Amino acid sequence: MFGPGDGGHIVPPLQRGCVTLVCRFEDGTIRLDGDSDALDPDALPGVTVDDRGKTLRAPAYRYGELRAALDEAGVDYTDRVLALPTLALSTSYDLRDYQTAALDAWRANDRRGVLELPTGSGKTVIAIGAMAALATPTLVVVPTVDLLTQWRRELETEFDVPVGQLGGGEQTLEPLTVSTYDSAYLRAEDIGDRFGFVVFDEVHHLGGEGYRDVARLLAAPARLGLTATFERPDGAHAVVEDLVGPVVYDRSVDDLAGDHLADYELRQVDVELTPAEREAYDEAQGTFVDYLKTSGLSLDSGSDYQELVKRSGRDPQAREALLAKQEAREIMMNADGKVDALARILDRHRGDRCLVFTAHTDLVYRLSERFLMPAITGETGTDERRSILDRFREGTYTRVVAANVLNEGVDVPDANVGVVLSGSGSEREFTQRLGRILRPKSDGGSAILYEVVSVDTAEERVADRRR
Structure with missing residues (x-):
């Protein structure tokens, strides 16, 4: 039976002296049956009195702590929570x-x-x-x-x-x-x-x-x-x-880069909004900022942003400000200059394996059509996504564009160039995207992550925050 501190080996059920208490697993809890009158539930981790059967219970995850506390208190008990076999497991991995x-x-x-x-x-x-x-x-x-x-x-x-x-x-x-x-x-x-x-x-x-x-x-x-x-x-x-x-x-990435992960370089590529994009962005962003000035909310507070969302359900001005913020965000993240910048990056890295990340599905399909790249979004079926990544691994495809779904939870084959066209200010998202191109390279090569940022917009602050 497996218990804390026994290293996973089989040991007989713990019985000491005259058994007065029995521990069992029941529906996600540890149930203590028997002579528990002398026990102080408050002295045991997570234990409460179950009024239905007048028994003592603790959440199952407190099992290890509970055993240790019973041992320390010298309580006589039989442990029937886990009765598990020893598995014949061995690994060929040589750990770094x-x-x-x-x-x-x-x-x-x-x-x-x-x-x-x-x-x-x-x-x-x-x-x-x-x-x-x-x-x-x-x-x-x-x-x-x-x-x-x-x-x-x-x-x-x-x-x-x-x-x-x-x-x-x-x-x-x-x-x-x-x-x-x-x-x-x-x-x-x-x-x-x-x-x-x-x-x-x-x-x-x-x-x-x-x-x-x-x-x-x-x-x-x-x-x-x-x-x-x-x-x-x-x-x-x-x-x-x-x-x-x-x-x-x-x-961190920097701790392992070079010796265990690929060396890497971060490059920020600044792009200008077109005159039409600038006019629309300034108008939408201005509407949002003007509302903040009179509402007492802060541009930098996540909780204040949630408050704006709540207010938008009952306050027409708050709703107008929220819609304006979303419009400004879409303009700066999907700017035409970003598509042109991507064209230059892809041309520079014709012989490399490139992953392109965006925040919006519409832009993924736009880029897929423009550059003849396979696209992966939340709408892509499991079989199709697996097929695309397999072909990327084999070298049939050398470029893939995705909207968020490759951030985590997918085994992305080796790539050495990443391009972030748009994303959130989340450090987690940035770390995950960087990690997609940092797997050790058999040729000892390095990796490059490009961030394409619309200048003189809120995206500059977003890029600084996620770093």
């Missing part, structure tokens, strides 16, 4: 020095915590190393069907055991199982006692209100979170720390 350091840091924190490492740095490899070391049934939770397929393929290749899948049209459960966050949310209270280890890929998603229950309902004491950018603008990363653990190891 920083990957070994990351794994050691996670182990030192009682096998709980988050690794914050750039895209392309081999976070999956570290997780596989942890699985081999623990040798316990493991659930891997991912945000997209693409990642579901990638993880399953990787685990089937590395380990000679069946790999289950929850999501993408399949519901099969195995000691090693990969699940989408959505499927794990639906199944967690039923399968919460089936795994001793859980890996959350793109763990920042766990901060979402609904997805938090995925972690709460699983009893697995060993927890590993993987991400390139841990902090969330809404502060919900604090919730992730409680459910998975804090960041125990982090390295």
Whole structure:
């Protein structure tokens, strides 16, 4: 049976002296049955009194802490929460020095915590190393069907055991199982006692209100979170720390560039709005700014922007300002000068593999038609997207244009040139896009990321913020 601190080996159920208490998993909780009158629930982590049966319960994710507290208090109990087999897992991966350091840091924190490492740095490899070391049934939770397929393929290749899948049209459960966050949310209270280890890929998603229950309902004491950018603008990363653990190891792109990731260069390309675009932009932006001056709201505050959205439902002036802001944003992000700049960049890099990122689907299709590039948007089917990326990997295609969907959750084949035509001020988005071109190059080559920015617009501030 797997428990905190036992390294994933099989041990007999914990019985000491006269057993007075029994711990069981039930519907996403740890239920304490037996002689609990002498226990002080307030002294045990997460434990409350269930008035329905007068039993004690704790959220399943507090299982490890609960066991430790019972041991420390000298309470006699039998642990029937997890009764898991030892898996014969071994890996052929030779971890790099920083990957070994990351794994050691996670182990030192009682096998709980988050690794914050750039895209392309081999976070999956570290997780596989942890699985081999623990040798316990493991659930891997991912945000997209693409990642579901990638993880399953990787685990089937590395380990000679069946790999289950929850999501993408399949519901099969195995000691090693990969699940989408959505499927794990639906199944967690039923399968919460089936795994001793859980890996959350793109763990920042766990901060979402609904997805938090995925972690709460699983009893697995060993927890590993993987991400390139841990902090969330809404502060919900604090919730992730409680459910998975804090960041125990982090390295930036600059830390790994050159030795483990490709060297890279950032180039900003400034473009001017056309006279017609400038007139329309100034008018729309002016309407928005004038409203802010009289409303008491701040241009830089995310909460104030949300307040503007709320007001727009009842205040005609607020609605006019919001629509004006959206119009100004579309003008600066889809400027004709950006298309001309992209033409020059693509001409300069004819022999390179290029990924072009935009914020708007309409611009993707416009660029696809203009430059005869395959397009990937949220409207692109899974099979078509996979086919495009396969052909990009093979070299049949050397250019792809996408609207946000390649930011994360997709295994993008090696590219060495990225072009950001438009995007948000999110540091996460920028880091993810940069990571798409930073995978180690077999020829030792470097990567270039272009940012195309409309000058004398709010986009200049957006570009500064995301860096």
